[in-house]
Structures are given as structure tokens and as C-alpha cells.
Amino acid sequence: MIRLTSVYKEYPRSGTALRDVTLNVGKGELVFLTGHSGAGKSTVMRLLQMAELPSGGEVRVSGFSSKLIRRREIPQLRRKIGVVFQDFRLLRDRTAEENVAFALEVTGTKRPLIGPRVNKLLTQVGLAHKARAYPDELSGGERQRVAVARALANEPLVLLADEPTGNLDEWAAKGVFELFREINAMGMTILMATHDLDLVRAHPEYRVVELSQGSVVYDSAAAAVEAGSA
Numbered sequence: 001m002i003r004l005t006s007v008y009k010e011y012p013r014s015g016t017a018l019r020d021v022t023l024n025v026g027k028g029e030l031v032f033l034t035g036h037s038g039a040g041k042s043t044v045m046r047l048l049q050m051a052e053l054p055s056g057g058e059v060r061v062s063g064f065s066s067k068l069i070r071r072r073e074i075p076q077l078r079r080k081i082g083v084v085f086q087d088f089r090l091l092r093d094r095t096a097e098e099n100v101a102f103a104l105e106v107t108g109t110k111r112p113l114i115g116p117r118v119n120k121l122l123t124q125v126g127l128a129h130k131a132r133a134y135p136d137e138l139s140g141g142e143r144q145r146v147a148v149a150r151a152l153a154n155e156p157l158v159l160l161a162d163e164p165t166g167n168l169d170e171w172a173a174k175g176v177f178e179l180f181r182e183i184n185a186m187g188m189t190i191l192m193a194t195h196d197l198d199l200v201r202a203h204p205e206y207r208v209v210e211l212s213q214g215s216v217v218y219d220s221a222a223a224a225v226e227a228g229s230a
């Protein structure tokens with residue numbers, strides 16, 4: 001589903017952001033991507049959306065390769081990736097349901113299908129009763145749920161979440177993560193960049209990959225294999 005092979009990313013002024021990163025995420029996995037500020041988590045997320053290309057190595061996402069993709073194919077790839085950000089990025093002048101509907105309008109979903117689909121998505125994230133509320137009328141946790149509904153609107157194959165609980169208090173963070181667990185249990189592949197080590201420690205059942213200064217320094221999946229062969 002996601003495959004980074006010996007990926008390097010250099011930025012002209014700040015130098016090497018990723019150094020020889022190899023990482024495979026299989027279909028249906030939920031993986032925490034951790035590491036200090038500046039470790040390269042957001043860079044990985046941007047490369048997966050092919051918003052940027054690697055300086056070396058290859059990024060593959062659901063059949064698309066950074067080595068082969070053409071500019072005009074990028075919208076096709078993006079449709080297969082749902083993205084959730086720390087700061088929600090909702091349209092303030094649109095209600096919860098209009099925010100979700102917008103994601104369907106821009107991909108050309110037929111109008112009669114949009115209403116029922118929005119309703120289903122808002123129900124899935126537990127917010128059907130707030131469909132007519134504007135973002136300013138919602139709590140942080142509720143806003144993030146709308147953002148998750150929007151990310152799922154076009155039935156992506158992968159969900160990328162960059163610090164999705166970073167702006168939430170502990171309870172709201174737990175609630176949003178529970179939603180991720182439910183979505184993952186239904187088969188969605190999720191890569192979640194997070195600083196929240198308490199959340200990571202509370203869920204040892206999920207794989208953890210740690211970046212430090214642009215390199216993978218720990219992968220619980222690899223650690224499990226090594227422990228098994230020792």
C-alpha cells in the first residue's frame with residue numbers, strides 16, 4: 001500500500017530532511033510515525049501525497065511510483081489518499097455537512113448522491129446531530145471528526161494523519177483516536193504522525209516507527225521479528 005525505498009529528501013537551505021528511509025506499510029495496518037520536531041514526519045507525509053518528490057529512492061503509494069508518476073496523474077493519486085491535519089483545515093464559512101459535501105463536489109460526485117453520502121459519513125464519525133453547525137460552533141474534537149469525515153468522503157485507500165490530536169485536550173484526543181481505531185478495524189490503512197507518546201504507549205497493539213534526524217531509528221515490527229529470531 002505504502003512503500004518507501006531508500007528515500008532521501010534534501011532541501012536547498014536546510015539540508016537532508018530524510019536519509020535512506022525504507023518503510024513498508026501493508027493494507028489494513030495502523031502505524032504510528034513518531035519522532036522529535038524536525039525528525040522528518042511531515043516530509044514523509046508530503047512525499048506520500050507526491051506534493052514533493054524524493055531527491056533519491058522511490059515512494060510508492062497504491063500502485064503509483066514517484067519515479068513514474070506524471071503531473072496529470074497526481075489528482076488521481078490524491079483521491080486515493082485521505083488527509084487529516086493538526087489544524088483541521090475546515091472552511092469556516094461552511095457548515096459541517098457543507099465541508100464534507102465540498103470534498104465530494106470537487107471530485108464530480110453526482111449531486112443526488114452527495115446528501116446521503118454526507119449523512120452517512122457524519123453519522124460514522126458521531127456528528128450527524130451537528131451537521132448544520134459551523135466550525136466555530138464546534139469543539140476541537142468535533143472539528144477533527146468533521147475533518148475525518150471529509151478525508152473519508154471519496155473512499156480513499158489510505159488515511160494520512162499529521163498530528164491529528166495535536167490541538168486537542170486529552171479526552172478529545174482519545175475520542176478522535178478511538179474513531180481512527182474503528183476506521184482501521186473496518187480495513188482502512190492509517191499512517192499517523194504523532195508527538196503524543198502517551199497515546200502511543202497506551203496502544204502497544206499498533207506498530208510504531210520512529211524517525212530521528214531523517215532516519216528510521218526504530219520499527220516495532222522489525223523489533224518483533226528480531227526478538228522472534230533471537
Ligand SMILES: Nc1ncnc2c1ncn2[C@@H]1O[C@H](COP(=O)(O)OP(=O)(O)OP(=O)(O)O)[C@@H](O)[C@H]1O
Nearest residue numbers: 011013014017035036037038039040041042043044
Ligand atoms: N519546505 C521545506 N523547505 C526546507 N526545509 C524543510 C521544508 N520542510 C521541512 N524542512 C526541513 O526538513 C526537516 C524535517 O522537517 P519535518 O517538518 O518533516 O519534521 P517533523 O518531524 O514533521 O517535525 P514537526 O513534528 O515539528 O512537525 C527539518 O529540518 C525542516 O527544517
